[in-house]
Amino acid sequence: xxxxxxxxxxxxxxxxxxxxxxxxxxxxxxxxxxxxxxxxxxxxxxxxxxxxxxxxxxxxxxxxxxxxxxxxxxxxxxxxxxxxxxxxxxxxxxxxxxxxxxxxxxxxxxxxxxxxxxxxxxxxxxxxxxxxxxxxxxxxxxxxxxxxxxxxxxxxxxxxxxxxxxxxxxxxxxxxxxxxxxxxxxxxxxxxxxxxxxxxxxxxxxxxxxxxxxxxxxxxxxxxxxxxxxxxxxxxxxxxxxxxxxxxxxxxxxxxxxxxxxxxxxxxxxxxxxxxxxxxxxxxxxxxxxxxxxxxxxxxxxxxxxxxxxxxxxxxxxxxxxxxxxxxxxxxxxxxxxxxxxxxxxxxxxxxxxxxxxxx
Numbered sequence: 620x621x622x623x624x625x626x627x628x629x630x631x632x633x634x635x636x637x638x639x640x641x642x643x644x645x646x647x648x649x650x651x652x653x654x655x656x657x658x659x660x661x662x663x664x665x666x667x668x669x670x671x672x673x674x675x676x677x678x679x680x681x682x683x684x685x686x687x688x689x690x691x692x693x694x695x696x697x698x699x700x701x702x703x704x705x706x707x708x709x710x711x712x713x714x715x716x717x718x719x720x721x722x723x724x725x726x727x728x729x730x731x732x733x734x735x736x737x738x739x740x741x742x743x744x745x746x747x748x749x750x751x752x753x754x755x756x757x758x759x760x761x762x763x764x765x766x767x768x769x770x771x772x773x774x775x776x777x778x779x780x781x782x783x784x785x786x787x788x789x790x791x792x793x794x795x796x797x798x799x800x801x802x803x804x805x806x807x808x809x810x811x812x813x814x815x816x817x818x819x820x821x822x823x824x825x826x827x828x829x830x831x832x833x834x835x836x837x838x839x840x841x842x843x844x845x846x847x848x849x850x851x852x853x854x855x856x857x858x859x860x861x862x863x864x865x866x867x868x869x870x871x872x873x874x875x876x877x878x879x880x881x882x883x884x885x886x887x888x889x890x891x892x893x894x895x896x897x898x899x900x901x902x903x904x905x906x907x908x909x910x911x912x913x914x915x916x917x918x919x920x921x922x923x924x925x926x927x928x929x930x931x932x933x934x935x936x937x938x939x940x941x942x943x944x945x946x947x948x949x950x951x952x953x954x955x956x957x958x959x960x961x962x963x964x965x966x967x968x969x970x971x972x973x974x975x976x977x978x979x
Contacts, residue, residue: 762851
């Protein structure tokens with residue numbers, strides 16, 4: 620067994636490599652019961668599609684399902700505290716969708732808007748220390764809205780925003796489901812100003828914010844070189860690698876997991892699209908994928924990406940009327956690799972230290 624002094628002399632890159640390799644074949648224990656959140660997330664994405672399919676407008680259901688992202692936020696808070704904070708998340712997601720619709724027809728404005736959304740969402744999530752999933756779904760909501768606005772046939776901005784808003788509100792109501800139990804109302808809770816109390820930025824929050832900003836700026840430029848229409852996926856992949864933990868070792872591991880998981884997820888997508896999913900069947904499939912994702916994501920990130928990739932591809936394809944495209948899956952693999960590498964670069968770059976009273 621090596622001594623503490625010997626372990627200190629092991630290069631960081633070597634210890635990170637060993638840790639990452641081990642993580643690929645290690646299933647971590649869950650920190651607590653995940654099925655309540657998983658059930659909420661599955662219902663939030665599947666119910667809008669199912670209901671609108673029965674009403675003869677599955678296209679609106681696919682668009683509303685984007686609002687399911689709201690239910691994934693601040694799950695670490697008590698139910699009454701989530702009820703207080705989630706409206707801010709809902710408003711933020713709707714605002715991101717609105718901005719995406721507004722600038723979707725312009726490549727330049729879309730790239731600028733994506734950088735603005737990433738910086739603003741990162742400042743909110745990291746500054747208030749709201750935990751996972753960080754700014755990721757704000758970026759995805761903006762990117763999907765801009766992409767749908769640019770390519771979907773017969774796109775109607777007001778209808779799209781109404782559908783996304785309805786999906787966000789429904790997702791919020793689903794997240795409130797635990798409050799039907801009387802004991803939840805007896806739990807202590809902090810008020811909104813206490814949860815979001817302004818605190819000096821600590822070193823970790825500042826590092827995460829800087830990494831996200833770097834990903835947003837360089838990712839937008841990379842999007843121009845790769846494909847502007849897919850730049851949002853590059854930035855989202857980088858943001859996912861940055862994560863919500865400042866540890867470089869954890870972030871590097873997430874980057875490798877994301878690359879491997881996305882390739883596996885693209886393979887699963889190719890298999891799934893052999894079946895013509897639509898309407899109620901697609902609602903059931905997306906709900907099952909979302910449920911499984913929330914169960915697995917805290918235990919094995921690469922395994923979760925195997926499920927996340929086909930879910931997002933199916934949802935985006937359904938919303939744009941281009942479900943089942945193998946070319947899109949191959950593009951997503953390339954975008955994910957570019958975004959993951961970008962995220963790793965952002966992690967390696969030393970953060971700029973803050974000066975002034977807030978830094979002390």
